[in-house]
Every structure is written in C-alpha cells, then in structure tokens.
Amino acid sequence: MDIPILNDSPITQQRYRDLPITMFSESNIAASSAPSLIVLNEKLLSEYGIGSDWFKSEKGLMTLAGNDADPISSPVAMAYSGHQFAHWVPLLGDGRAHMLGQMKSNVGSLIDVQLKGSGRTHYSRGGDGRATLGSVLREYLISEAMAGLGIPTTRSLAIIKTGDTVQREKITPGAILVRTASSHIRVGTFQYASDTQEISVIKALADFVINHHFPELEQHNDKYVALLSEVINQQAELVAQWMLVGFIHGVMNTDNMSIVSETIDYGPCAFMDTFKPNRVFSSIDRNGRYAWDQQANIAVWNLSRLAETLLPLLDLETESGVKVLEEQLAEFIPKFNFTLRQGMLKKFGFYQPADKHLEFTSDSLTMLSEQKIDFTLFFNYLTNLQKGDDDEPLLELFTERDKGIAWLNKWRHLKSDNPEIRIAMRRANPVFIARNHQVEKAIRAAEDNGDFSLFKRLAKSLANPFEVSPDNEEFQSPPLPEEIVTQTFCGT
Ligand code: AMP
Ligand code: MG
Secondary structure, X not given: OEOOOOOOOOEEEOHHHHOOHHHEEEOXXXXXOOOEEEEEOHHHHHHHOOOOHHHHOHHHHHXXXXXXXXXXXXXXXXOOOEEEOOEEEOOOOOOOEEEEEEEEOOOOOEEEEEEEOEOOOOOOOOOOOEEEHHHHHHHHHHHHHHHHOOOOEOEEEEEEXXXXXXXXXXXXXXXXXXXXXXXXXXXXXXXXXXXXXOHHHHHHHHHHHHHHHOHHHOOOOOHHHHHHHHHHHHHHHHHHHHHHOOEEOOOOOHHHOEOOOOEOOOOOOEEOOEOOOOXXXXXXXXXOOOOHHHHHHHHHHHHHHHHHHHHHHOOOOHHHHHHHHHHHHOOHHHHHHHHHHHHHHHHOOOOOOOHHHHHHHHHHHHHHHHOOOEHHHHHHHXXXXXXXXXXXXXXXXXXXXHHHHHHHHHHHHHOOXXXXXXXXXXXXXXXXXXXXXXXXXXXXHHHHXXXXXXXXXXXXXXXXXXXXXXXXXXXXXXXXXXXXXXXXXXXX
C-alpha cells in the first residue's frame, strides 16, 4: 500500500498492510518526553542512496519519537508465534516494535523501517514496550559489526534517546532503535499464519514473501518447495558465516530467524574471545542449546518448523509432501559443511586444499581450544605472518610454547605462497570483532555518564574491521582476566 509522501519523508509504503488482517495490528507509537537523536548512521543511508535531511529534521525526530500529531504513516505491529527454546508459544508478535513502512533505495529495493522500544502494542502482554539505551547501543554495535564483516544482517539506522526512564533491574535511560531490514518476516510469522488453520492465510504470506523477496521462484513448478530450498541455502550460508567469525546468536528461537536470512534480534549474543566450540553466552541458555557448535543443528530444527507450515500448500498427498520437504531439509548440513570448510581453509591461508589441509584444519581447531587461544587474534596474527611479521605475537598466544613452535612448523609446510591467498586470508580474518568487554565499556560510559565517544570510536572501527590504525589498535585486544564477560543477559 502506498502512503502519501508527507514532509519529504523517505518512508513511502506500508506493504505489510497487504497481508491478511490477522497478521498485524495497527498500533500508535508512544510519545517520548524529551527525544534527542543520539546517532544517525549516515553511512548506511548513503549505501541506500537516501538523503539524511528528513532524519535530521525536527519533523523526522518527532515522527520517530512518537510525538508527531500528523504522522507520516500508520504503523503496524506484526503478529508471530515461536518456539522459544523448543517450547511452543502461539502468540508473540512485536511487543515493543512498530513497523513504520518502507523506503526505496536508489536501486529500487524496499527497505523496512522499524522502531524498536517505541511503546506497547497489541502483543505486549506484560511488557512495557520499551527498550533500554544499553540494549539499543548493543544492538547497534553488534549489527553494524556484522555488516562490516559482510554478513547479512538487519541494520541500525539511528538511535533516539527518549528522555524517559525504563524500569529494569534498576532504573535506566530509555531509547528507540531505528532498525532497517529487507524484511521483518520470521519463521515464527509462518508459524503464526499456519496456526490460524486457514490455508488462505499461509498461502498469502508465502506468496507475499515470494513476490517481494524471491520473485524468480514465481514461475517455478512447485514454488513453495523452491522457497524452502532457497531459505535453506541462505540459512546454511549465514550460520557458516557466523561460525567463521566466532559469533553465537544466543537465542535462535524460530521467532528470531528471518525468512530472508539476515541476522535478526541481537539479544544475548556475542562474538567469542577464547575459542571453545561449545561456548554459550546467554544467561538463559542453561543446556547449551544455542552453543557455537550447535547452531547448524538448530537451524535445521527451525527450518523443519518452517517446512511444516508449507506442507498444506503443496500439490501432493501429505506423505509424498513430507518426503519432498525432508529431502530439501537434508540439503542443509552438506551445504553448511561446505561453506564452513571452505571458509576455514581460507582462514588458515590454504590454497587448492587437499585432504592433508582439511585434517590439519580440524586438528588445529582442537589445538586452539586446548591451548585456550583467542580465536580472532590467532587468525589475525597468522594473517600478519603472511606479510612477513615476526612469529612472536602468535607464539605468545599458546599456553605451551613448544606446541606453538611445532604447530607453526607444520603450518609453514602446508601453506601456500600464492599472492591471491594473502588477500583472501585477510578478508577471512578480521582484526576487529565486537568484543563483549569493549561493548560493555562503551555502554557503561554512555549510560552512566552520557559519554558516547567510546561508542562512536568503536562503531567506526567495527564498520571497517579489516584495517587497523594506531588510533584503534586497542580494540584488537581480548579482555584481561578481570574484564572477561562470561554471560550476556536478555537485558531488554
Ligand atoms: P526477544 O527476546 O526480543 O526476541 O522478544 C521475545 C518477545 O518478547 C517478542 O514478542 C517481543 O516483542 C517481546 N518483548 C521483549 N521485550 C519486551 C518489552 N519490553 N515489552 C513488551 N514486549 C517485549
Ligand atoms: Mg525476537
């Protein structure tokens, strides 16, 4: 649905109103008592080819903060269900988010603009609809780090401090995140549509997704099977990419899995420092369901839930339909393994790899874990060796130095001197990841003292994570023992 362009707002459509009425509910943004624009991601706007004037204007700020008597769009909150830690929750939905509509990029694609922390909606249950400044700063840093690494993600366009406080463990400042994405439809959105028991609803949703995001499938013989197959491909790629940079999503519930495979809903997530395959950060993940090395299995579990919702749309008897969908799901692990393996080989700088390289890669990961080595720093120093740096920084990472020397000898024996691999190796091995202790430090300074300088410097480095300069070297460092953050909380 087109909405009239008022006051030069770049938000000109509200496509989710084309979905069946059960899929969303109209909801006004709550007013903010003293809104201020803390951060505007001008780099992102220029990637979209969209000007920043409206976002910097009083009208823009008042609209995004819910204080505009003449709003530019009629926002909606979207309905979705979800399996949270495998437990079925029939109705979740946007309990503190408002979809404002879409902007059009300079290449014609539509970009969702959603507010998070913008007040209560039909789906809020007991929640206050608000977000803390800390959680918003965190999502900004981590999502923009992900984008800097070239991994698909929702983006953070702006942060607005509301001027109101939010009651959590203590009273903290409130904020709104302006989030953008290709889509905000989740696996949980399909589950909600399916739960209505109306085939027309799930069909309308699947057709909407194909029309907007997979138009090439329109002509396919069985477009719903093809849709599942595309999502499986993209998710396999995404999860492998996360793992290659040590990322742990933390809450891979079906409601936090995007149908267009952008990383979404940064809650208790983290990039790991010291390598440990079964690492968990989330304080609520007591059984390690969403550990680093479980993420592919969980993705398959979630995609199986998606497949179930599509079953009634197939032109097949149930039994044959299940078989066809299962065949698609079986493709996930081989695809994921392929991307992960290729990526790991690049991280080690192996060119035209053979079995001996694969074996060495696998043994090396065990070694990294046993020696308790920082994942990012290790590959960063290894990359530096290719350009002739000294062995010492890498050797110092080993708990047992003799094991380090032996390992390096073996690696030198296997590595290639092909100049192309140096570039590939650098692209595979970032200097900067959003390290928990630095993210926490930046949040503390902003929340406690209103000082955003560290946040801004960190955000700038994370946006360009492959290049280090003397003024941001400090962000390479893993935490000192007293700085280690072992858990992140669902601090909303
Ligand atoms: P999340 O853990 O952010 O993925 O959220 C899970 C569910 O809880 C979603 O339906 C959210 O909209 C809802 N939710 C989270 N925080 C709040 C809040 N402060 N107020 C209302 N709903 C919330
Ligand atoms: Mg969520």
